[in-house]
Amino acid sequence: MAASLPDYYFRVRDNGAFVFRVDSENRQRRLELDHIAVVKLRSGQIRPHGDRSLSPEDLRAIQDWIDQRQATLAARDIDDIHRAIDHLNLTTHWAQSGASDAQLEEITDQILLAMHDLRSVLVRKKADRLIKNGDDSKDDNAS
Known part of the structure; x- marks a missing residue:
């Protein structure tokens, strides 16, 4: 051993x-x-x-x-991020097909705020990458 x-x-x-x-x-x-x-x-x-x-x-x-x-x-x-995507999809299905009005009332504002915050960060990061990649391709073309 x-x-x-x-x-x-x-x-x-x-x-x-x-x-x-x-x-x-x-x-x-x-x-x-x-x-x-x-x-x-x-x-x-x-x-x-x-x-x-x-x-x-x-x-x-x-x-x-x-x-x-x-x-x-x-x-x-x-x-964990891939799991979060799965959970978002499952949550969407639950909200559409199984959630009661009371359950939706309880969670809607929190989920909307979290999704808005996430969307804002993702859009800003995507724009930063596009700008950076655009600058990189200009440098490549200048050579």
């Missing part, structure tokens, strides 16, 4: 993780987790725990975890 354990364990928390070195090769033959660092994803900060110094191997393993974690979170974000 010990051979299949990873060298590091990352206890995920908001904006990062606590990093532990996994030790299963000790006298008592017990599994021990040695807290070696704290990681903050947004800033990319890796802070050794206590008075420890991290080896290049530790830093490489932590950076690999950061890269994988950021990719996982990005994939989750886009999946």
Whole structure:
């Protein structure tokens, strides 16, 4: 069993993780987790725990975890958006075919405000991209 354990364990928390070195090769033959660092994803900060110094191997393993974690979170974000689109479609169907007047009265203003806010942001971002892409194509034509 010990051979299949990873060298590091990352206890995920908001904006990062606590990093532990996994030790299963000790006298008592017990599994021990040695807290070696704290990681903050947004800033990319890796802070050794206590008075420890991290080896290049530790830093490489932590950076690999950061890269994988950021990719996982990005994939989750886009999946959440696809789910939100599905929920909007389901909500539309519910509003059209199954909602009572009381239920519609309860949620209509909130949904309309949220949709207006979302539409405003999407239109502004789309315009920004079109302007940026238009400037890029002008630069390409000038060359």
